[in-house]
Structure formats: C-alpha cells, structure tokens
Amino acid sequence: MTNFIPLDATGMVALFLVGFVGGLVSGFIGSGGAFVLTPAMMTMGVPAIVAVASNMCHKFPKALVGSYKRAKYGQVDVKLGLVMGVSAEAGVLVGAHVQELIKVAFGDVGSNLYVSFVFVVTLAIVGSIVLRDAIRSYRAGAAVEEKAGKLAKFVQSIHIPGTMVYFKSIDAKVSVLITLPLGFATGMLAATIAVGGFIGVPSMMYVLGAPSLMASATELVIAFVMGLGGTIKFAMSGYVDIRLAMIILAGSLFGIQVGAIGTTYVKPYMIKMVMGIIMILVLFSRLLVIPVYMAQLDMIAPIAAGTAAALKSGSFWIMVGALVIGAGIILRALWTGMREAAVPA
Amino acid sequence: MSVFVLRLDAQGLRTIGLGLVSLVLYVLLFTNADAILTLSLQKGWGFIVPIAIAFLFSFVHGAFTGGFWDMMGLKAQARKEPKRWNK
Numbered sequence: 001m002t003n004f005i006p007l008d009a010t011g012m013v014a015l016f017l018v019g020f021v022g023g024l025v026s027g028f029i030g031s032g033g034a035f036v037l038t039p040a041m042m043t044m045g046v047p048a049i050v051a052v053a054s055n056m057c058h059k060f061p062k063a064l065v066g067s068y069k070r071a072k073y074g075q076v077d078v079k080l081g082l083v084m085g086v087s088a089e090a091g092v093l094v095g096a097h098v099q100e101l102i103k104v105a106f107g108d109v110g111s112n113l114y115v116s117f118v119f120v121v122t123l124a125i126v127g128s129i130v131l132r133d134a135i136r137s138y139r140a141g142a143a144v145e146e147k148a149g150k151l152a153k154f155v156q157s158i159h160i161p162g163t164m165v166y167f168k169s170i171d172a173k174v175s176v177l178i179t180l181p182l183g184f185a186t187g188m189l190a191a192t193i194a195v196g197g198f199i200g201v202p203s204m205m206y207v208l209g210a211p212s213l214m215a216s217a218t219e220l221v222i223a224f225v226m227g228l229g230g231t232i233k234f235a236m237s238g239y240v241d242i243r244l245a246m247i248i249l250a251g252s253l254f255g256i257q258v259g260a261i262g263t264t265y266v267k268p269y270m271i272k273m274v275m276g277i278i279m280i281l282v283l284f285s286r287l288l289v290i291p292v293y294m295a296q297l298d299m300i301a302p303i304a305a306g307t308a309a310a311l312k313s314g315s316f317w318i319m320v321g322a323l324v325i326g327a328g329i330i331l332r333a334l335w336t337g338m339r340e341a342a343v344p345a
Numbered sequence: 346m347s348v349f350v351l352r353l354d355a356q357g358l359r360t361i362g363l364g365l366v367s368l369v370l371y372v373l374l375f376t377n378a379d380a381i382l383t384l385s386l387q388k389g390w391g392f393i394v395p396i397a398i399a400f401l402f403s404f405v406h407g408a409f410t411g412g413f414w415d416m417m418g419l420k421a422q423a424r425k426e427p428k429r430w431n432k
Contacts, residue, residue: 061403
C-alpha cells in the first residue's frame with residue numbers, strides 16, 4: 001500500500017475544510033473545489049494519481065447529493081444531464097489518454113505545462129464571456145430576465161431529423177448531435193483540469209439556452225456520471241484512497257447543502273458572477289506557473305529556484321483565494337437573501 | 346434566567362439518528378482503514394469496495410447534513426420551478 005500515506009490530524013482537518021468550501025461552491029455553480037483539492041493533497045505527500053483518483057471518488061457522491069437537493073427545487077434537467085454525461089464520459093477517457101501521451105512524450109513538466117496552458121486558454125475565453133454577461137445582467141438590474149442568446153436561438157432552430165430530443169430546461173427540442181460535442185468537451189476538460197463545469201455550465205447556458213439556475217444544477221448530474229465512471233476506472237487500478245475521499249466528502253456534503261440552498265435566494269446572475277470571478281482568478285493562478293514549467297523545459301531562460309518556488313506558492317494561494325472569495329460571495333448573498341425573505345414586503 | 350429548550354420533532358430526531366449512524370460509519374472506516382484499503386486493492390471485484398462505501402456514506406451523511414442545516418434554521422426559499430423563457 002505504498003500509494004496510501006499515513007494521515008495526520010492537521011491534514012485531515014485541512015481536507016475537511018477545503019472539502020466544505022469546495023462543496024459550497026459546487027452546490028451553487030455546479031462544480032469547483034477540485035482544482036484546489038488535488039494540489040492540496042499532493043502537498044500532503046499524496047502521489048498525484050492517488051490525489052486525482054481520491055478527488056474523483058469524493059466528487060460523484062457529492063454531485064449525487066447536490067443534484068438530489070437541487071432536483072427538489074425543480075432546477076435539474078435529468079435528461080440533459082444524462083445525455084451530456086454519457087458523452088462527457090467519452091471525453092474523460094480521451095482526455096485522460098491525451099494526458100498519458102503528453103506525459104510519455106514530454107514528462108511530468110510537459111504535462112504540467114499542458115494542463116496550465118489549457119487552464120489559461122479555456123478560462124480566458126469562457127471566463128471573460130461569463131463574467132461580462134454577469135456584469136451586464138447586474139447593471140441591467142433585477143427587472144431584466146435571463147433570455148436565450150442569439151447562438152442558443154440559432155441552435156434551437158436547427159432541425160436534424162431523427163436526432164431531436166426535448167429538454168425541459170430549454171423547453172425546446174435540440175439535436176443530440178449538438179449536445180454530444182458539448183458533453184465531450186466537458187469531459188475532456190474534466191480529465192485535464194478536473195473542472196469540466198467550466199465548459200459544461202456555460203455551454204448549457206449560451207449554446208443550448210438553459211437558464212443559469214438549471215444549467216448549474218444539471219452540471220451536477222454530469223459530474224455524477226463522469227465522477228462515477230472515472231472512479232471505477234481509477235479504483236480498478238487501485239488508486240483510490242477511500243479514507244481521503246471520505247474525509248473530503250464529510251466536509252463537502254455540509255457545504256453542498258448550503259450552496260444548493262443559496263441558489264433559491266439569489267438572482268440568477270449571481271451564479272454567473274461567482275463562476276466568472278472564480279474562473280478569472282484561477283486563470284491568473286495558472287498563468288503564474290507557466291514560466292516555471294517553460295524554464296524547466298528549456299523553452300525560456302532558467303528561473304532562480306527561489307523565484308520558481310514563490311511563483312508556485314503564489315499560484316496555489318490564488319486558487320485557494322478564488323474558492324474562498326467565491327464561498328464568501330455565496331454566503332453573503334445567502335445571508336442577504338434570507339434577511340430580505342424574512343421581512344414581509 | 347433564560348432557558349434554551351431544544352424542541353425535537355420527528356424530523357429532528359431522524360437527523361440526530363442519521364448523524365449518529367454517520368459518525369459510527371466514519372469510526373468504523375478509520376478503525377478498519379488498513380483492512381478496507383487492502384480489500385479495495387484486491388484483483389477482480391476489489392474496486393467495488395470504495396464505490397460501495399462512497400454511495401453508503403453519501404446517502405447517510407448526505408441526509409444528515411441536509412437535516413443538520415434545516416435544524417440550524419437554514420432553509421431553502423419556497424419558490425416555483427425556475428422560469429423557462431423561450432416560448
């Protein structure tokens with residue numbers, strides 16, 4: 001059992017707390033937390049693959065509980081989640097294979113550079129769209145309702161016989177030939193940066209035209225399908241440390257309930273706001289370490305060891321900060337919403 | 346003198362019961378960690394062990410945490426289904 005490290009109390013408390021904050025964010029925006037948990041476990045001495053596998057093993061039960069909770073509020077489109085989930089599963093397998101190929105060809109550093117590069121490109125494009133939309137909705141005020149964008153309307157107008165499926169979240173028929181690549185991309189991203197939702201949720205909102213509340217809730221179904229498939233794959237190779245997974249789950253199930261409750265009090269743009277802010281902060285976090293990996297691969301001039309360590313540490317703490325800021329906004333919105341709800345109009 | 350009286354209804358008792366079961370499950374997991382990890386590494390059906398544990402914990406601990414926040418007064422706002430606005 002060389003893969004499984006002895007656990008100390010400090011590490012367990014830290015994982016419980018990160019689990020709680022990660023769960024809180026997941027319950028609200030549909031995903032999140034994973035990008036901090038894997039490096040946090042690695043800092044404790046857990047081998048990378050065990051960290052990824054154990055993270056995955058806490059993700060699917062968390063997503064199950066979260067989607068059940070949000071289904072009770074009528075926010076989940078199970079059919080869309082399952083259809084996207086199955087193609088996401090295929091994306092996970094291909095994504096994991098690409099990772100392996102890159103690791104064989106360029107080693108661990110090459111693999112790290114690839115992951116950071118995907119982080120930066122995806123988050124720069126999708127994060128800025130989400131944040132811009134959130135700010136626009138915020139400025140427009142509560143009076144303006146969410147509307148399907150031009151792209152979503154166009155997608156809904158495409159009719160390919162034999163492939164059309166009705167989805168309740170969109171209240172329209174959409175061709176599965178369109179949902180398949182979206183799910184696939186979600187899975188690819190999940191296998192690469194551990195957070196498929198950064199593509200899954202925006203694609204359901206902007207490409208399919210689902211309301212943000214339903215997109216973020218449905219993402220939990222996709223995360224469940226992907227997480228279960230991924231866990232089976234890793235568990236068959238003996239990489240899942242169930243102790244680590246269950247400690248994180250202990251905290252994250254407390255958090256996911258609060259995040260899910262939070263969605264019933266906030267205006268829909270808050271989901272986009274939290275998601276956009278987290279995405280942009282994580283983008284900067286990954287941007288910091290790119291020069292370190294590039295220097296290690298001799299693509300740029302060497303960087304002093306002290307500077308490299310400082311950049312890596314700065315990157316990690318910005319990621320932690322992204323989660324904490326996201327959680328803070330959710331809790332504040334929940335607090336305000338509950339107070340307003342308590343005061344009779 | 347103010348006296349705090351914790352009034353427990355059936356829902357509250359259920360939550361406390363679930364919390365105790367969840368606690369027992371965690372104690373069992375960590376007191377038998379070595380045996381469970383060895384079992385999960387077995388060839389063949391060993392992979393079922395962590396998955397079954399994850400499902401079991403999610404049902405028990407998930408139901409407990411839901412009830413826990415409810416007891417703490419953190420309840421969802423009653424609201425109809427999110428509006429679908431395309432049609």
